[in-house]
Amino acid sequence: MVGRNIYRLPIVSVPESTENDQGSPAGVTLRGPLREAMEAPPTVYELLGGQRFFDDLVDRFYQAVETDPVLRPLYPRDLRPSRARLAGFLAQYWGGPPRYSEMRGHPRLRLRHMPFAIGWAEREAWMTHMTAALDAATVADGTDRRLPDEIRDLMFEHFNNAATFLVNKD
Ligand code: HEM
Secondary structure (H helix, E strand, C coil): CCCCCHHHCCCCCCCHHHECCCCCECCCCCCHHHHHHHHCCCCHHHHCCCHHHHHHHHHHHHHHHCCCCCCHHHCCCCCHHHHHHHHHHHHHHCCCCCHHHHHHCCCCHHHHHCCCCCCHHHHHHHHHHHHHHHHHCECCCCCCCECCHHHHHHHHHHHHHHHHHCCCCC
16 A cells, blocks of 8 residues: 555555456556556655655754754744745655645755855755754654665765755855
């Protein structure tokens, strides 16, 4: 059931045991977008337990930002809206519903970071906190197991590349 893209599915669950030879529920032949949705591989968002995972990751990250002498001055006094934006962006990026874009439009991350002077020191501080948050992260499905290594590495790679791309001063 993990493989099903639940938020895109009009039918929430079909017992496996009633499937016929075509892998469809008995007496029903699924075609087109519904069939594609049923067969789609799970997204990283789903594998990690959905929005909760991203909220927890970003909470950990911002707890560290809160006391970081290099990063703290760049962020607004109230960090709550920033938390919601980053968690929404990441959830969407990793295959979740497009709530960030509904709220903020196209991400345009380089443009949106231009008002903040981001040099190598800021980039390193950001990556240090995000790497620590990733290393402490657990899957938000009630099992509390650690993030699978392949997903952790994929996420690290994305953060590492994006952080370099966002450097905008010498
Ligand atoms: C390189 C170091 C980075 C620094 C110093 C930095 C700093 C900031 C600051 C000061 C803000 C404004 C706070 C806010 O209004 O939300 C911001 C916003 C944001 N950052 Fe970063 N950031 C960095 C890297 C990244 C990376 C790697 C990502 C994504 C992978 C990212 C994603 C975002 C997003 C989604 C927003 C909210 C954009 C919006 O909708 O306005 N940032 N960042």
